[in-house]
Amino acid sequence: MVPVILVLNSGSSSLKFSLYSGASEQLKGQISGLGAEPHLALVSHASGLTIDRDLQDDEGRSHKTALAALLPILERELGGRPVDAVGHRVVHGGVSHTRPLKITDTVLQDLKALEPLAPLHQPHNLAGVEAARAAFPGALQTACFDTAFHRKHPWVNDTFALPRSLYDEGVRRYGFHGLSYEFICSHLKETRPDVFRGRVVVAHLGNGASMCAIRDGQSIGSTMGFTALDGLPMGTRCGQLDPGVVLYLLTTKGMSADAVSDLLYKNSGLKGLSGISQDMRRLSESTDPSAAEAIDYFVFRIRRELGAMAAVLNGLDTLVFTGGIGENAALIRKRVCAEQDWLGMLIDEARNEAREEDISAATSQIKVLVIPTNEEEMIRRHTETLLIGGTLTS
Secondary structure, eight states: OOOEEEEEEEOSSOEEEEEEETTEEEEEEEEEOTTSSOEEEEEETTTOOEEEEEOOTTTTSSHHHHHHHHHHHHHHHHTTOOOOEEEEEESOOTTTOOSOEEOOHHHHHHHHTTGGGSTTTHHHHHHHHHHHHHHOTTSEEEEEESSGGGTTSOGGGTOOSSOHHHHHHTOSOOOOOHHHHHHHHHHHHHHOHHHHTSEEEEEEESSSEEEEEEETTEEEEESOOSSTTSSSOOSSOOOSOOHHHHHHHHHTSOOOHHHHHHHHHHSOHHHHHHSSOSOHHHHHHOOOHHHHHHHHHHHHHHHHHHHHHHHHTTSOSEEEEEHHHHHHOHHHHHHHHTTOGGGTOOBOHHHHHHTOSBOBOTTOSSEEEEOOOOHHHHHHHHHHHHHTTOOOOO
């Protein structure tokens, strides 16, 4: 019988879920507003069930109560079949966790020790793990890491110019969004093997944003570093920042470390620059000059990093846009690719507006693609491999 796999992506105030029977997605949705105004939205591809309703406060108090509220729905959809495995997105795997693995008590403690490196994500990822272990005590629980894809990148992209002892302790460039990059690579390998073997830059643009230089499915360089704070500006995160600014905030401004953390993680990026919102759709519709300036900076940093990634690869064959903004914001794609003819990159505006997979102009020397990412599917594949006792080589 084909395995039943539940994939969970636990955020600070949300629980996203996808239920699979074998490779077929049966149901997907999310519970948002945990701890505040909990709301359940889901669609079942198998039964046609659609739910879009608020939850009681006690149902959405935590990841544990949210999963408990979801259980009766899953049980009805499964018709008595048990959940065989639960696959979890875990942002940080540190130095030692270089591939997906089965979660044990020891593994869970190791991952909790990494929470300071991803404070916006890791604690909530692990809260989802603990909730799922309680809800499905007989199921295999797996951790799939956003950092694992980058663990074989070159040493020069792994280090900072700090004393070597800090590198040995784990202060290094980890890179993130690895599950997304891994899915894009698998898609290219299957559908465009010539592109897969070439020099590819993937721009994962969303509320979290990063870029990765890839050759033959291998990470060569990435914009994110020690934490998911570095690189491109994001919805609420600052991206690249002179460390001297942090010293200034701590000393001259007298801010506490917690206050600086809140500023950089939760009140910077598009939200901080615009003073309006972190939502690209809202900023694009705004007539406020600050909104336009926030978008200008976002585009500028993408273009700047694109040049850097091309240099790392000794050239560029393909640019891939993915993520919520990358997949849906035609104007951002257009602005990123504008006046890039010096690089040999031209896009077809009609194809771009239509969001075709290949938006390259006929005369473009560089292929420009728009490929929806699917981190849940990547987690499902890894979890199924572990469930049947296979070996993961990535």
